[in-house]
Amino acid sequence: MSVLVIGGSVAGIAVADGLRSQGYQGAVTVVDADPSLPYDKPPLSKHALKEDWDPIKGLLRPEEHYAAKDIELVTGRTAVALDAVRRTVRFDDGSERQADHVVLATGVRARLLPEELMLPGVHAIRTAADSAAVRAALADRPRLVVIGGGFIGAEAASVAAGMGLEVTIVEALPLPFQHLFGADVAEAMAGWHRAAGVRLECGVMVAGIEGAERVERVRLTDGRVLEVDLVLLGLGAVPAVDWLDGSGLDLDNGITCDEDGRTGLPGIWAAGDAATWRNPVTGDHVRVEHWTTAKEQGAAVAHNIARPDEPARGAGPVPYFWSDQHGLRVQFLGTSAGHDATHLVHGSFDEPEFVVLYAREGRIIGALGVAAARHVMKYRTAISAGERIEGLLDPVGEAAGA
Ligand SMILES: Cc1cc2nc3c(=O)[nH]c(=O)nc-3n(C[C@H](O)[C@H](O)[C@H](O)COP(=O)(O)OP(=O)(O)OC[C@H]3O[C@@H](n4cnc5c(N)ncnc54)[C@H](O)[C@@H]3O)c2cc1C
Numbered sequence: 001m002s003v004l005v006i007g008g009s010v011a012g013i014a015v016a017d018g019l020r021s022q023g024y025q026g027a028v029t030v031v032d033a034d035p036s037l038p039y040d041k042p043p044l045s046k047h048a049l050k051e052d053w054d055p056i057k058g059l060l061r062p063e064e065h066y067a068a069k070d071i072e073l074v075t076g077r078t079a080v081a082l083d084a085v086r087r088t089v090r091f092d093d094g095s096e097r098q099a100d101h102v103v104l105a106t107g108v109r110a111r112l113l114p115e116e117l118m119l120p121g122v123h124a125i126r127t128a129a130d131s132a133a134v135r136a137a138l139a140d141r142p143r144l145v146v147i148g149g150g151f152i153g154a155e156a157a158s159v160a161a162g163m164g165l166e167v168t169i170v171e172a173l174p175l176p177f178q179h180l181f182g183a184d185v186a187e188a189m190a191g192w193h194r195a196a197g198v199r200l201e202c203g204v205m206v207a208g209i210e211g212a213e214r215v216e217r218v219r220l221t222d223g224r225v226l227e228v229d230l231v232l233l234g235l236g237a238v239p240a241v242d243w244l245d246g247s248g249l250d251l252d253n254g255i256t257c258d259e260d261g262r263t264g265l266p267g268i269w270a271a272g273d274a275a276t277w278r279n280p281v282t283g284d285h286v287r288v289e290h291w292t293t294a295k296e297q298g299a300a301v302a303h304n305i306a307r308p309d310e311p312a313r314g315a316g317p318v319p320y321f322w323s324d325q326h327g328l329r330v331q332f333l334g335t336s337a338g339h340d341a342t343h344l345v346h347g348s349f350d351e352p353e354f355v356v357l358y359a360r361e362g363r364i365i366g367a368l369g370v371a372a373a374r375h376v377m378k379y380r381t382a383i384s385a386g387e388r389i390e391g392l393l394d395p396v397g398e399a400a401g402a
Pocket of ligand 1: 006007008009010011012031032033034040041042043044045077078079080105106107108125126127152240243271272273274288289290291292294320321322323324
């Protein structure tokens, strides 16, 4: 009996640990392209950008954990091909490994600009090495331009602004997060940036990145030019699945799986950011790029491999993520996709401490909380059950409903 896990991050380590905690006796091997011990990604755009960051704090498990759990950990080795019929993976050093089960947990990689625009001084953050490079660059007190106002860009901008640096966010939307959270929440979040001295250039795109030996200017589509020493790309991510081309797997927006993590090929499973699991309630295939889902999917796959005679386990029905910006914790349960109404049910946008509910066709689909953990987490059950929104509103909510 053996399990080979490709990708040793949140999902992959959850598979390995889950197998052991479920009593799996066979060989468990985790292989990761990154040379470091497995580490957590969320700090990379937050505390890890500060000078006093100790990388040991970011490890997913202490070094001795793997031997203690009889998990073989191989780092610095990249999988380059999968023979799904033989359940055999080939690596960049020419070696091969075969197993009874292969779990694919290769996550995503940062979306970059075309090569000619990736001048020295243009960075993205996906790995510990990326984060360390940005940390070192921030220490020179650069003028920073963040391209894309999503979570990673907004978090890094808030750290840099906290260090007193000159920071500009360039965002194609009218406001960062407007497409996800609606105009009221987006305006509140933009207010945090402005209050911290971050300049927002919205509704405009980048036309060029220029410089002689390193980045010096960012040219915008409206003709303006920003003088800059450091550029951080926050352009989202793409599933790291190119190496699976030709394997026979369905690779439409990540690795297509059922609701238990099985791909269409026997003994081949997938979990985490690289995987698109079927939602058992809606029937949709959804790829989620959040820490909690990666962990839940990894744990579910471990259970389903270790205990094939028991009913299969899926991931939690309500996705969850958090983000830290300007000292405020943002938490989101469920989804905002396709919402047709928002309701402020706690606090106010100015405080800032608030909870906003997202509804579609009269039923709650999501809840966003800012500095309001206790007030937002209680909506998990209602979201899971798709409860009618009227029963969840208090007088504040009715007044603020959109
Ligand atoms: C900077 C940053 C901040 C984040 N902040 C938050 C947050 O605040 N809240 C939140 O909910 N989520 C956050 N996330 C997202 C969260 O970290 C991810 O959802 C989670 O890491 C996904 O885990 P994963 O194991 O699926 O994939 P990943 O963490 O992407 O790991 C995939 C692993 O596979 C390895 N790999 C890739 N290709 C190969 C190959 N061919 N061969 C071998 N190994 C390979 C990689 O080296 C990597 O270690 C953040 C992500 C980043 C990058």
